[in-house]
Amino acid sequence: MKTLTVTALLATAGIFGLSGCASTGNITPQYIPPSTYQSYDCQALNQEYIRVNSYVNAARNEQSTLASTGVGVGISAGRWGISPNISFGVGQSNNNKARDAKLSRLYGERDAIIQSARIQRCSFANGIKIYGE
Secondary structure, eight states: OHHHHHHHHHHHHHHHHHHTOOOOOOOOOOOOOGGGGTTOOHHHHHHHHHHHHHHHHHHHHOOOOEEEEEEEEEEEEETTEEEEEEEEEEEEOTHHHHHHHHHHHHHHHHHHHHHHHHHTTOGGGTTOOOTTO
16 A cells, blocks of 8 residues: 555656646847848838748747656565566657747847838837837
């Protein structure tokens, strides 16, 4: 009965541990100079803004995958005799770093587009905030 309680406790701890792994931090935009988009007119800037926003939304929806998962059940012999043991193996891939770098670049492009649109006084840029505002 004692081993069943320990097993249930370990399983519960494993579930709580897995649920706490998913977190997203603040991603700072990479600096892209607004002069990159100086040759664009307002219509082209608006289309570029929509295109970059669609990439941002797609990148935000990317989720990291678990690289290796599994539950190991075995028997171990130790000081206290023979007892069952359970091990949880969970690894997380490094896709978060790549996704964060992509988002940083896209946020920088989006901010540069808005800054260029403000310089040209494009109406679609009214009310859109950039990083730090």
